[in-house]
Amino acid sequence: MLSSKKIFFLTVCGLSFLLFSCGGKKDDTSETNIIDFENPEVVLQQAQKVLGANVKLAYKGKFDSDSVIEIAAGLEVQDAKDWGIKFALLKMSDNKLNPVFETSLLNGSFKECHVQKINLPSLNYELIYYNSQDYFLGSGGGEVYSYIINYNENKTYYAHLIAEPGRPTSLYLSDNIDVPEVKSFFLTNFKRDYPGFKMVSKDIVLKY
Numbered sequence: 001m002l003s004s005k006k007i008f009f010l011t012v013c014g015l016s017f018l019l020f021s022c023g024g025k026k027d028d029t030s031e032t033n034i035i036d037f038e039n040p041e042v043v044l045q046q047a048q049k050v051l052g053a054n055v056k057l058a059y060k061g062k063f064d065s066d067s068v069i070e071i072a073a074g075l076e077v078q079d080a081k082d083w084g085i086k087f088a089l090l091k092m093s094d095n096k097l098n099p100v101f102e103t104s105l106l107n108g109s110f111k112e113c114h115v116q117k118i119n120l121p122s123l124n125y126e127l128i129y130y131n132s133q134d135y136f137l138g139s140g141g142g143e144v145y146s147y148i149i150n151y152n153e154n155k156t157y158y159a160h161l162i163a164e165p166g167r168p169t170s171l172y173l174s175d176n177i178d179v180p181e182v183k184s185f186f187l188t189n190f191k192r193d194y195p196g197f198k199m200v201s202k203d204i205v206l207k208y
Helices: 004-033 040-051 180-193
Strands: 055-060 070-078 083-093 096-102 114-119 126-131 141-150 155-163 170-173 198-200
Touching: 040 055, 040 070, 040 083, 040 096, 070 126, 083 126, 126 180, 141 180, 155 180, 170 180
Parallel strands: 170 198
Antiparallel strands: 055 070, 070 083, 083 096, 114 126, 126 141, 141 155, 155 170
């Protein structure tokens, strides 16, 4: 038969073990809980941890029908073979961010550009809007690249404005635009900045 001292000792040890175990489990999950995803700098840092230093911008938002934490990221690619930009989507699962979608390489740069989240009345999730602004424009003409990224449908809507000397300014819209508000959004923005453009049915590739 165990003495009362031994019973007391075993009871204390058992309680200590349970408390340590519970505390350990709590610490395992608390790391993601303390990340401030409402802080834009933290969101960018978290995206860079997953996708690398090429990530130039990142936004937390609701980009599809899921309710988990989601981050839309923009990556700039510049190496010996490829040059351009990509957009990716990260989603939280098992307490960590995982990449679930990435666009193909697109023409553009994140230097001197405009990027924002947008909401369209017919959609219950957010989109990412990109416009290269004046970065590819000069005194002799140039072009403006614009994209709307629909992560929910894994689609990239595309608009391309072309300015050439001696020719009217032209605007091309991609054929995959299946949301009327996306087309209206592109047209409204380009009419404000470049009134008098002519719509074209085929994209134009400038030769520099």
